[in-house]
Amino acid sequence: MIDTGTAPDYAAAEKQLGQVLEIVDRLETAALELMESIEAADLARAGAQREFEVLKQGLTVARAALGARDAPIRAELTDLLGRRPAAADGVPVDYRSPYAYQRQRKRPALVNTREQMCQTCQTRIPGQRIVETTLARAVHTCPGCAGWLLP
Ligand SMILES: [Zn+2]
Incomplete structure (x- = not known):
């Protein structure tokens, strides 16, 4: 079937x-x-x-x-x-202590500036300091981070 x-x-x-x-x-x-x-x-x-x-x-x-x-x-x-x-x-004695201080705080000793601003801490740098640094008439530091300004 x-x-x-x-x-x-x-x-x-x-x-x-x-x-x-x-x-x-x-x-x-x-x-x-x-x-x-x-x-x-x-x-x-x-x-x-x-x-x-x-x-x-x-x-x-x-x-x-x-x-x-x-x-x-x-x-x-x-x-x-x-x-x-x-x-x-x-290095002149006057710069040794600030340099040691910067190194101790792990900050750069020398800082660049651009448009009157510190490139390390972004603090405004007085124009007179920039001019004197650029013309090598004086050694100035950044008011924010205390690094020496590079011309
Ligand atoms: Zn600075």
């Missing part, structure tokens, strides 16, 4: 079979989409891995270049620090 399609529940079985085939079809489609996603992710990962290797190589080169520059700079710094006490002795 089943072979001939005359069984009483043949239509129901056929309907269920159709539903099962639809489910299988949807699952196969989903599986294919997942496999495509996995392939795309693998390709992206491989590309990222190659890019990472290139960047890693660049970092190694940059570190080597930095290391090559480091030694001369450290040698120069050691030399300059060794000469610093002798140079400090040459």
Whole structure:
């Protein structure tokens, strides 16, 4: 009866079979989409891995270049620090204490000005101080941060 399609529940079985085939079809489609996603992710990962290797190589080169520059700079710094006490002795006594005060407060000893403003503390500098500093007639400090004005 089943072979001939005359069984009483043949239509129901056929309907269920159709539903099962639809489910299988949807699952196969989903599986294919997942496999495509996995392939795309693998390709992206491989590309990222190659890019990472290139960047890693660049970092190694940059570190080597930095290391090559480091030694001369450290040698120069050691030399300059060794000469610093002798140079400090040459500074007029009147400037030593303010300089030490600035260093103690971790402020720059020398400050730039632009448009009558201290570039360190943004305090307005009197015009007369700017003129005298520019003409090298006097040594003035910023009224805000006490740094010596640079011409
Ligand atoms: Zn200042």
